[in-house]
Amino acid sequence: MTLGDFADDGLYRDITGFAQDTPAWVRHTAEVWTEAGILVFGALFVAAWWRSRRGDTRAFAIAVLAPVATAVAYVCSELLKSGFTEERPCRAVAGAVPSLAECPPTGDWSFPSNHATIAGASAVALVLVRRAIVWLTVPLALLMAFSRVFVGVHYPHDVAAGLLLGALVAAAAVRLGVRPATRLAGALRGSTAPAVRWLTGPGPAAAAPPAAYAASHRRR
Template identity: 35%
Template sequence: MASTSKASRLFELADQREYALCQSINRTIRFRPVKGYFQLVSRLGDGWFWYALILSIPFMAPAHGQNIAVLMAFTGLTCTISYKGLKHWLIRERPFISFPAINCATPPLDRYSFPSGHTLHAVCFQAMLFATLPALAWAILPFTLSVAASRVVLGLHYPSDVAAGALIGGLMGWTSVQLFGDLLQLSQTVAAG
């Protein structure tokens, strides 16, 4: 309980400091094309884009694609468990809840804000792709960056939620490939890439 109250006090201070930046980024949804684009990116980032990508990797990289896909699926599951646990332990309210001037442009998938699960997954998968299939990783990078930006643009997260999600996700993706790449014979893919 003591750590939760410390986290709550820290988040209250951070919320106040990030509010102005968060609100100014969120104002871009006044432009319909911006709002529509980031709503679409957010919806695809709910998992649909990543599921399709994971299912298609065995066809794009026949030599080791199935192993990469399996590793991405299991790492993605680990990401989900991790971010959900962190959100329920740390309990940071979303910006649009704490500050009515911030507009929520799409319904959130869960209640709490820290860290951004969308960003965590996107950066995790991005890191895994850079380690195993760099050409594909470069093609996916604009989508990953758009997912991260969408979280603040749509009023769902503070910039620090996105930064934390990116850091955690990047570490989880990189660590997964380092720990299990040899087991799944991905080291040859990395060397060939």
């Protein structure tokens, strides 16, 4: 099955034509960001894990689940690709300007966008870890999705579907996995193995002794 008859060719031509008219530094930035954005989300996952090591067990479990949920979304995207087998627009759209990025080979299908799926899943999963960073993760995900069309390797509907798929799968995966993950994290935090203790962190109890100590001194 393909989506060729429904592809938004005109919008794709408009965006890629606009991309060709932008300054060279804009085109170069888009080419770098469209791939490096995944590394940025990876760094945010590491930061979320590190910060959660001193949080309660449920918060820690969600931080660990976040990249796992993103990986699940990626697998779902790959499965959908094999079912739709939509050709890349950089090869299929007549009259389009050359893509800024190298056009992936035939067999590396277009719908949905894996990059947009990862971006959507990462954005939602990180917000579930800490709601305050929604102002950062959502714009980053939208920029990453748009960049896939800008550099010419995806249709707009590819990235829209990828963002939606990633967001839904990540939210569902975290919701379904949070209880068993919290139980597992609690058990690991009770371990005496130094490596395990370092990975899971001390939890909020680490902050309790100083507070208790200060309270006892105030009573004297």
